[in-house]
Amino acid sequence: MLMPQVNQSRPAETTSFLRSFQKPFIHGTTEKSATLPAHLTRTSKKVGNNQSSSVRIRRSVTPKASLIGNIVNKLTSNVNVVVTVLPTLGGVLTNVGIGKGIDDAKDLLGQSLQLELVSAELDPKTGLEKKRVKGYAHKTSLLDVGEATYEVDFDIPKDFGEVGAIIVQNEHHKEMFLKDIKLDGEGLLNGSVTISCNSWVHSKSDNSQNRIFFTNKSYLPSNTPSGLKKLRGEDLKNVRGNGKGERKSFERIYDYDVYNDLGSPDLSEKLKRPVLGGKEHPYPRRCRTGRPPSRKDPSSESRNTLMFYVPRDENFSEVKTVTFGAKTLYSVLHALIPALESVIVDENFPYFTTIDTLFDEGIKIPPGEETKGLLRSAIPRLVKAASDVDDILQFEPPEPMDRDKFFWLRDEEFGRQTLAGLNPHTIQLVTEWPLKSKLDPSIYGPAESAITKEIIEQEIRGFMTLDEAIKEKKLFMLDYHDLLLPYVSKVRQLEGATLYGSRTIFFLTNEGTLRPLAIELTRPPMDGKPQWKQVFTPTWNATGVWLWRLAKAHVLAHDSGVHQLVSHWLRTHCVTEPYIIATKRQLSAMHPIFRLLNPHFRYTMEINALARQLLINANGIIESTFSPGKYSIELSSVAYDKLWRFDHEALPADLISRGLAIEDPNSPHGLKLTIEDYPFANDGLLIWDAIKQWVTNYVNYYYSSASQIQSDEELQAWWTEIRTVGHADKKDEPWWPVLETPEDLIQIVTTIVWVTSGHHAAVNFGQYTYGGYFPNRATIARTNVPTEDPTDEEWKYFLEKPEGTLLQCLPTKLQAAKVMTVLDVLSTHSPEEEYLGEKLEASWGVDPYIKASFEQFNGRLKEIEGIIDERNANSDLRNRHGAGIAPYELLKPFSEAGVTGKGVPYSISI
Structure with missing residues (x-):
C-alpha cells in the first residue's frame, strides 16, 4: 500500500487525508496484535470532554466465526483504555521536526503506543504471572483540540482479575508526555481506573526498555499484590542504573556524585x-x-x-x-x-x-x-520596548522602598528585618559572656570579643546590667565571626573585595522590637600586621554616624552572603537533592511515602542543575557579586560541616537551638517564643503544625505499629541511603534520627516537607522585596572601613565626602544591575506554580480517609491566610505593622503569579 509523503509543513491536502483516516484502534489481544482489516467504518466517540473522530474495525464474520465470537465473549470482557498525551515542544505531537511525518505514518500503520495490561494477582493454579494482555493504542483526537488521546479496546479474560499496572512502549521516534491512562469497561473488577502518569516516555529507538505505570492505589512492600511484586522491584532497578557511562537526556536514572563540576579548569x-x-x-x-x-x-x-x-x-x-x-x-x-x-x-x-x-x-x-x-x-x-532598536531595563521599586524611600537607613528597620526579613534564620540568643571565638588563637589572634560589658551597659543606659539582660533574655546576636574570619585573608586578595569576621548585638525592647547596640568587625593577623578589631555603636556625632552606617553595610553584606549561600542554597536546594535521589531509587512509585513526598520534589533537581551551570559556577553570578567571591560555595561547605544538622532543620528544633524558643506544653505549638513578635517564627509554626497534622494522618493510616516501620525494607533502605550516601560526609553523626516508629517517620517527613515548602518560601520569595533596592542589603562590601589602617588621603576623603566612601563600599553599577535582575527572576512565581495544600494528588484521592485529611489540610491553610492578614493589621505587632512597614507575607500559603512576596509552593521550584 502506497502511503502519502508527510513533511513537517503538513500541507492542507495531507492534513485532510490524515483527518479522514484518523487512527484506527484495534482490539487488544493476548497474542500477536491483529492486522488492519479490509473494511473500516467511521464512527464518532466522546473521549473525555473532547469530541473526537476514530475509526472502528468492522469484521466480516461467517457463521463459524460468529460462533467462535460468542464463545470468546463468554470467556472475555471488554475494557476500553484511553491514553491522554500532552502536546510538547519537540515531542511526538509537535507540528515541526524531521520525524513528524514518520510518526504520523506510524500512527496510520498501527505502530504508536504498545500497551500491556498486568494483572495484580498471580495465577492461583500455576503461581505464575497471568498472561499480559497486549495491544496498540492509536490516536483518536488531533492536536488542535488541545490534548491528544490514544485509544484501544481490550478483550481480557474473565479471570484476569484487577489491573495493577500498564506497561507502555513508545513506538514513535520521539518522546511523548503521558498525562494519564483511563480504563473503563465491564471487565474491571473495581470499576473505572485512572493511572496518573505525568511522565515522559522515551522512544523505543532511544531505549528499548519499557515504562511501567502502576495504578493510583498505594501499597507498602508487604502489601503489594502478588502479581506486582516482581514488577515493583524491576521498576526500582530501572531507575537506579549501573553507575556507568554518561547520562542521556531521555533517561531517568538517579545516582549520586560529588560537586566537581562548578569550575572550568580547561578554560583557565x-x-x-x-x-x-x-x-x-x-x-x-x-x-x-x-x-x-x-x-x-x-x-x-x-x-x-x-x-x-x-x-x-x-x-x-x-x-x-x-x-x-x-x-x-x-x-x-x-x-x-x-x-x-x-x-x-x-x-x-x-x-x-x-x-x-x-x-x-x-x-x-x-x-x-x-x-x-x-x-x-x-x-x-x-524589559520594555523603547524603540524598534533599543530595549529598556527598568526596575520596579520594591514594596519597602515604595512605602518609605529611606527605610534602609533606619536602625529600627535593621533590627526588624532580622526577625521579619529575608534571613530570619541566623539571629540567636546571647547566653554567655564574654563572647569568645572557637578558632585557633595562634592563627586568628586573641579569641575574646572587643564588645565589652561596659559598651553594652552604656548602650542600654542603665535599664539593667549586662548580667540581668542575659538572664532576662534581652540580648541577641548575628554571629558571623568564626564562619567568615578564616576567609578574610583569601578574599582580600581578590580584586575589588574585602571581608571581616563580624558580630552584631541587639537589645530586645519592651515593645518587642530589636535595637542594634554594637557591631564588631575583625581582621585576623595577616600581611605582617596583628589582629585588628573595632566596635562600632550608634552615636550622635557626624563622624560616628557615618562609621556606624559603614559598619552596618559590612554586616548586611555578610548577612546577604550567609543568607544566599547557607540559609537558602545549602539548607534548602542543596540538602534536598539527596532526599529526592534516595526517594526515587529506594521507594517504589506505588509506595505511600513516595506519593506523599513526590509533590515536594517538583523541579528541584532542574533548578539545582541550572544553578550549577549558571549561578554558583566559577565566575558566575554569585562569585562576581557576593563578598566571598570565588570562595562562596566553598564557604557553604564549611557551614555544612560546622553548622548543618538534619534534626535542627525542623522549625521547632531550629528555634530552640538558637535560643529563640523553649519547650512549653502549655503554649501554642508546644513552644514559648523568646521574642513574642517574631513574624517568621509565628507564621512558620502555623505552617509547621498544619504540615505535621497532615503527615501524621497520612502516616498513621498506612503504619499502625513500629514493626511495620521496621519491616518496610524500602523505607529503611531510603533512610539509610539518605544518611550514608546522600549525606555521606555526615553519616557517622549521632544526631541523625532513628527510624523505628511511626512517630519517627512523621518527624522525618515533616522536616523534609517543611524545608522544601515553608523554609524555602521564607528565604526565597522576598529576595527582590528586600534586595531589589541594594543599599538595604548589599551583596558585597568592596572597601575596608576607613578606621582600619587609613591613609591620610582616605581619611580626608571620608571626612569631606562620607557619602562617596559608602558608595565606594557598595556594589558597582554593573554588580547592582546583575543582582537586581537575577533577584527579580528568582522571586517570581510561575503561572503553573503548585502551592502547599492546594491541589489534591490523584493517589491521595483514591482513599476517602486520605482525601478527607487533605481537605482538612487545605482548609487549615486557608485559615492561616486569614490569621496572617489579621496579624499584619495588628498595631501591637510592631515588627510587622507600622508607618512605612511592609507586611510580613512570605509565609502566606497562596499567591498569584509574579513577584508577590508571598506564597508557599510545595517544592523548591525556583
Missing part, C-alpha cells in the same frame, strides 16, 4: 574550583551525570554540554520552560547580563540619587540580532 587555571564532597570539603551529593573528566584537572568533571543532565521527569514542564526556564533565566544570563556588561561602565554610583535612575529611567540596551525582542518577551516585567 583561575576557574579551577575544589571538589565539594569528601573529607576535605564535606558536602551533600548531587545527581550523577557521568560526563568525562576535564583535560587539565582529572578530579573535575567537564562542562562541555549546554544542558546539565537531570532525570527526564525532573525537567521543567512545558509551561515553566516557556515562562521561566529557557526563556527567562537563560535569557537573563546568556543575553541580558552580556548586554549589561557591554553598556554599563563598571564604576561606583557617584550619588545615591543616581541609584534611583534604575527605577525612574532604566538602562538602555541595544540588543543584537539574536536577542532582539527576546528579552522583552522573556522578562516583560523588567
Whole structure:
C-alpha cells in the first residue's frame, strides 16, 4: 500500500487525508496484535470532554466465526483504555521536526503506543504471572483540540482479575508526555481506573526498555499484590542504573556524585574550583551525570554540554520552560547580563540619587540580532520596548522602598528585618559572656570579643546590667565571626573585595522590637600586621554616624552572603537533592511515602542543575557579586560541616537551638517564643503544625505499629541511603534520627516537607522585596572601613565626602544591575506554580480517609491566610505593622503569579 509523503509543513491536502483516516484502534489481544482489516467504518466517540473522530474495525464474520465470537465473549470482557498525551515542544505531537511525518505514518500503520495490561494477582493454579494482555493504542483526537488521546479496546479474560499496572512502549521516534491512562469497561473488577502518569516516555529507538505505570492505589512492600511484586522491584532497578557511562537526556536514572563540576579548569587555571564532597570539603551529593573528566584537572568533571543532565521527569514542564526556564533565566544570563556588561561602565554610583535612575529611567540596551525582542518577551516585567532598536531595563521599586524611600537607613528597620526579613534564620540568643571565638588563637589572634560589658551597659543606659539582660533574655546576636574570619585573608586578595569576621548585638525592647547596640568587625593577623578589631555603636556625632552606617553595610553584606549561600542554597536546594535521589531509587512509585513526598520534589533537581551551570559556577553570578567571591560555595561547605544538622532543620528544633524558643506544653505549638513578635517564627509554626497534622494522618493510616516501620525494607533502605550516601560526609553523626516508629517517620517527613515548602518560601520569595533596592542589603562590601589602617588621603576623603566612601563600599553599577535582575527572576512565581495544600494528588484521592485529611489540610491553610492578614493589621505587632512597614507575607500559603512576596509552593521550584 502506497502511503502519502508527510513533511513537517503538513500541507492542507495531507492534513485532510490524515483527518479522514484518523487512527484506527484495534482490539487488544493476548497474542500477536491483529492486522488492519479490509473494511473500516467511521464512527464518532466522546473521549473525555473532547469530541473526537476514530475509526472502528468492522469484521466480516461467517457463521463459524460468529460462533467462535460468542464463545470468546463468554470467556472475555471488554475494557476500553484511553491514553491522554500532552502536546510538547519537540515531542511526538509537535507540528515541526524531521520525524513528524514518520510518526504520523506510524500512527496510520498501527505502530504508536504498545500497551500491556498486568494483572495484580498471580495465577492461583500455576503461581505464575497471568498472561499480559497486549495491544496498540492509536490516536483518536488531533492536536488542535488541545490534548491528544490514544485509544484501544481490550478483550481480557474473565479471570484476569484487577489491573495493577500498564506497561507502555513508545513506538514513535520521539518522546511523548503521558498525562494519564483511563480504563473503563465491564471487565474491571473495581470499576473505572485512572493511572496518573505525568511522565515522559522515551522512544523505543532511544531505549528499548519499557515504562511501567502502576495504578493510583498505594501499597507498602508487604502489601503489594502478588502479581506486582516482581514488577515493583524491576521498576526500582530501572531507575537506579549501573553507575556507568554518561547520562542521556531521555533517561531517568538517579545516582549520586560529588560537586566537581562548578569550575572550568580547561578554560583557565583561575576557574579551577575544589571538589565539594569528601573529607576535605564535606558536602551533600548531587545527581550523577557521568560526563568525562576535564583535560587539565582529572578530579573535575567537564562542562562541555549546554544542558546539565537531570532525570527526564525532573525537567521543567512545558509551561515553566516557556515562562521561566529557557526563556527567562537563560535569557537573563546568556543575553541580558552580556548586554549589561557591554553598556554599563563598571564604576561606583557617584550619588545615591543616581541609584534611583534604575527605577525612574532604566538602562538602555541595544540588543543584537539574536536577542532582539527576546528579552522583552522573556522578562516583560523588567524589559520594555523603547524603540524598534533599543530595549529598556527598568526596575520596579520594591514594596519597602515604595512605602518609605529611606527605610534602609533606619536602625529600627535593621533590627526588624532580622526577625521579619529575608534571613530570619541566623539571629540567636546571647547566653554567655564574654563572647569568645572557637578558632585557633595562634592563627586568628586573641579569641575574646572587643564588645565589652561596659559598651553594652552604656548602650542600654542603665535599664539593667549586662548580667540581668542575659538572664532576662534581652540580648541577641548575628554571629558571623568564626564562619567568615578564616576567609578574610583569601578574599582580600581578590580584586575589588574585602571581608571581616563580624558580630552584631541587639537589645530586645519592651515593645518587642530589636535595637542594634554594637557591631564588631575583625581582621585576623595577616600581611605582617596583628589582629585588628573595632566596635562600632550608634552615636550622635557626624563622624560616628557615618562609621556606624559603614559598619552596618559590612554586616548586611555578610548577612546577604550567609543568607544566599547557607540559609537558602545549602539548607534548602542543596540538602534536598539527596532526599529526592534516595526517594526515587529506594521507594517504589506505588509506595505511600513516595506519593506523599513526590509533590515536594517538583523541579528541584532542574533548578539545582541550572544553578550549577549558571549561578554558583566559577565566575558566575554569585562569585562576581557576593563578598566571598570565588570562595562562596566553598564557604557553604564549611557551614555544612560546622553548622548543618538534619534534626535542627525542623522549625521547632531550629528555634530552640538558637535560643529563640523553649519547650512549653502549655503554649501554642508546644513552644514559648523568646521574642513574642517574631513574624517568621509565628507564621512558620502555623505552617509547621498544619504540615505535621497532615503527615501524621497520612502516616498513621498506612503504619499502625513500629514493626511495620521496621519491616518496610524500602523505607529503611531510603533512610539509610539518605544518611550514608546522600549525606555521606555526615553519616557517622549521632544526631541523625532513628527510624523505628511511626512517630519517627512523621518527624522525618515533616522536616523534609517543611524545608522544601515553608523554609524555602521564607528565604526565597522576598529576595527582590528586600534586595531589589541594594543599599538595604548589599551583596558585597568592596572597601575596608576607613578606621582600619587609613591613609591620610582616605581619611580626608571620608571626612569631606562620607557619602562617596559608602558608595565606594557598595556594589558597582554593573554588580547592582546583575543582582537586581537575577533577584527579580528568582522571586517570581510561575503561572503553573503548585502551592502547599492546594491541589489534591490523584493517589491521595483514591482513599476517602486520605482525601478527607487533605481537605482538612487545605482548609487549615486557608485559615492561616486569614490569621496572617489579621496579624499584619495588628498595631501591637510592631515588627510587622507600622508607618512605612511592609507586611510580613512570605509565609502566606497562596499567591498569584509574579513577584508577590508571598506564597508557599510545595517544592523548591525556583
